[in-house]
Amino acid sequence: MARPPKAREKALTAYCELLRSEGERGTTVDAVAARAEISKGGVLYHFPSKEALAEAALDAFRAACERDLVIMAEAPEGPSRHYVRTSWTSGSDLDTYYVAMLRLAQSSWQPAIDALAWVHQAWLDLIRGEVGNRHAAEAIMLIGEGLYHHSAVPGEWSRGTFARSLPKLLDQVDRLKA
Template structure:
């Protein structure tokens, strides 16, 4: 759920969906106003320009990513499991926000790229606390990213067997095994 409510939430949701599903070229003020059934003036009343809409998406990503990091750090023994399993989900709010901000970063938006790096660093920090090992924390982070990418490849596949909950469970078992290895903790 977005932190904004009412018309601001509807506008941000329209912008988010346009960015994540159709890309930056499709996410025009006209398209946003049409998608949320407001006039352009109505959209501009709540967000005075496209920069304000972009900043609204950034604020939402920061809030959602921070909530996820808090959840991970509140239960460190299960943080790696949480990260891997949650990486299987492709159509939740956090993933749509990440996709939207990636789209903005791909246009050369330095602020979008900086935000994505900041989120990555926060997830890595939580995984580092959970695993106690820099390489292992990065391995979990990269494995989660790979699961997420492959989940995207499997969205419309009814009988997908390559990636799923069992895959995350297998990876988690390997992470736990590596945590127990003396060289992994050195």
């Protein structure tokens, strides 16, 4: 498959970054063009509307999730430990598109709401398949979600507190799996 043009990638990245910082209303085509350092016409050439930008972000999110689900399912440490351990990381493509979908879901865009429900269910299904107990699987997922939330909190308290605790939290995951 041919690599997408650089302007297209820059516009999509700028769109997702703006969703994170400005929300859906502040993410205009003009703002995307300015952030991507390309002309508005360049953005509109690849994405004829703001809806087309959202659809492209949705497609990228789904693709990133599908890759993540394969990695999670095949992780030597098991899906549960993998989920919790990687929940602490941010800045990946998956994180970029995940936050974009969160922001679009907050503006009631149903495709984003549906995509988030799909990936959360898929993650939970992988964990539950390994653990076997519904409530233990939910607790493991909530540990990961808590870590993800705290990784986004500004300041050092969360990073210092929970980064040091990650090995012990993974021990808790092992206890929940048992």
